[in-house]
Amino acid sequence: xxxxxxxxxxxxxxxxxxxxxxxxxxxxxxxxxxxxxxxxxxxxxxxxxxxxxxxxxxxxxxxxxxxxxxxxxxxxxxxxxxxxxxxxxxxxxxxxxxxxxxxx
Numbered sequence: 001x002x003x004x005x006x007x008x009x010x011x012x013x014x015x016x017x018x019x020x021x022x023x024x025x026x027x028x029x030x031x032x033x034x035x036x037x038x039x040x041x042x043x044x045x046x047x048x049x050x051x052x053x054x055x056x057x058x059x060x061x062x063x064x065x066x067x068x069x070x071x072x073x074x075x076x077x078x079x080x081x082x083x084x085x086x087x088x089x090x091x092x093x094x095x096x097x098x099x100x101x102x103x104x
Contacts, residue, residue, distance in 0.1 A: 084092065
């Protein structure tokens with residue numbers, strides 16, 4: 001059946017919904033919301049203590065080892081240094097590398 005109205009396809013109908021259908025939708029929404037809240041609370045009650053215990057264990061037993069002077073600033077390593085002449089540097093390179101170019 002052909003209509004002369006060009007906007008006929010764009011029209012929508014409003015249906016009357018009875019009170020019991022609304023009640024069923026509300027009951028299902030409440031049930032799903034309650035189930036999600038219970039699952040979230042259960043996961044929180046299980047995961048939170050595990051995370052807290054793991055954090056305390058890491059704080060007490062793990063992590064970086066602190067040295068007594070770590071908060072005082074940079075550590076200076078004392079040594080003796082000397083400047084090599086180019087001949088000494090070349091000789092040191094020859095002694096350091098073998099024919100296969102591997103470190104000794």
